[in-house]
Amino acid sequence: MPVDLDALFSGQRRALAKAITLIESTRASDRTAALSLLNACLPRSGASFRLGISGVPGVGKSTFIETFGQQLIQQGHRVCVLAVDPSSPKYGGSILGDKTRMERLSRADEAFIRPSPAGITLGGVAQRTRESILLAEAAGYDIILVETVGVGQSEHDVASMTDCFLVLMQPGAGDELQGIKKGILELADFIVVNKADGALAQTAEQTRIHYKNALGVLTHSGFWTPDVHLVSATTGLGIVDLWEHLKRYQAAAEETRDARRQQQALDWFTRLIDEGIQHQLLSQPRWATALSEARERVTSAQQTPPDAAASVLSSMISQLNHAESDHDSPIPQNPAR
Numbered sequence: 376m377p378v379d380l381d382a383l384f385s386g387q388r389r390a391l392a393k394a395i396t397l398i399e400s401t402r403a404s405d406r407t408a409a410l411s412l413l414n415a416c417l418p419r420s421g422a423s424f425r426l427g428i429s430g431v432p433g434v435g436k437s438t439f440i441e442t443f444g445q446q447l448i449q450q451g452h453r454v455c456v457l458a459v460d461p462s463s464p465k466y467g468g469s470i471l472g473d474k475t476r477m478e479r480l481s482r483a484d485e486a487f488i489r490p491s492p493a494g495i496t497l498g499g500v501a502q503r504t505r506e507s508i509l510l511a512e513a514a515g516y517d518i519i520l521v522e523t524v525g526v527g528q529s530e531h532d533v534a535s536m537t538d539c540f541l542v543l544m545q546p547g548a549g550d551e552l553q554g555i556k557k558g559i560l561e562l563a564d565f566i567v568v569n570k571a572d573g574a575l576a577q578t579a580e581q582t583r584i585h586y587k588n589a590l591g592v593l594t595h596s597g598f599w600t601p602d603v604h605l606v607s608a609t610t611g612l613g614i615v616d617l618w619e620h621l622k623r624y625q626a627a628a629e630e631t632r633d634a635r636r637q638q639q640a641l642d643w644f645t646r647l648i649d650e651g652i653q654h655q656l657l658s659q660p661r662w663a664t665a666l667s668e669a670r671e672r673v674t675s676a677q678q679t680p681p682d683a684a685a686s687v688l689s690s691m692i693s694q695l696n697h698a699e700s701d702h703d704s705p706i707p708q709n710p711a712r
């Protein structure tokens with residue numbers, strides 16, 4: 376399925392949709408084409424403002440993105456919305472899967488919305504999203520919103536591929552009710568209490584103070600001190616003001632952007648190498664067996680984890696060395712052939 380690069384670079388939505396479909400494909404031949412497509416996009420990537428948006432199901436993420444995204448478009452931006460979604464019913468189902476979400480935004484020519492792909496593991500979705508960000512940047516989208524359900528690993532993945540991390544909160548609910556995991560406040564650059572309207576307005580203000588106090592006890596490093604903002608995604612209250620703060624953040628983050636992009640690229644690379652090595656090893660039956668036996672020794676407390684890991688690794692390394700010396704040997708292993 377060829378992707379028209381001119382169409383992609385001139386920002387045609389259909390070309391971007393096709394490009395993302397290509398990188399989502401699991402066929403080996405598509406993968407080769409996908410890698411060369413990503414190479415072609417690399418020089419045009421990296422300049423967008425990447426914003427992670429997290430929050431439990433029902434907090435108002437899609438309503439917020441619908442309102443916020445339209446505001447950005449009115450200001451001349453081009454907005455791409457991607458999702459990193461564990462796709463499990465346990466977590467409230469697939470986000471962005473429902474076509475009625477962000478209806479008006481999705482009709483705008485300056486917006487591109489891509490649901491989370493179904494049937495891929497979280498690691499696979501995160502990988503796909505990283506690649507999609509490069510494609511969207513090459514297609515001229517200057518603001519990338521990466522939406523995720525705040526349920527655990529996914530927000531760490533999203534934080535590791537974005538410039539800024541925004542967490543949406545419900546008014547009133549306590550930390551447990553909000554499904555807030557320890558550590559989410561450390562990840563957040565912005566905490567946004569949504570639904571600050573009607574009967575919920577006062578509770579929302581109390582919730583803002585609650586999180587402001589919670590933030591006060593955390594030590595933050597770096598160039599930014601996170602704050603708590605009140606918005607209403609349905610009435611639009613507070614969203615212009617929030618964008619002003621986000622722009623200030625973007626300007627402050629600009630100085631460190633190159634270093635952050637380099638670090639993100641290295642982290643991504645390291646992760647791919649680690650996953651690739653594991654995948655290669657586990658596809659070899661004898662090592663898969665050795666690993667599962669070692670796991671059993673660890674869980675039954677017959678062996679300590681460091682000892683078990685050291686013995687599996689040393690047997691792998693000695694087999695690899697052995698294979699390499701066979702390969703290098705000047706004497707043909709099978710002279711008959």
Ligand code: GDP
Pocket residue numbers: 430431432433434435436437438439569570571572573606607608609610
């Ligand atoms: P998501 O699951 O986080 O994407 O949440 P949705 O955007 O689908 O919103 C969940 C529900 O909250 C819907 O019924 C929305 O209409 C409602 N909602 C979202 N934002 C607001 C808001 O600012 N104020 C009020 N009162 N309701 C909202």
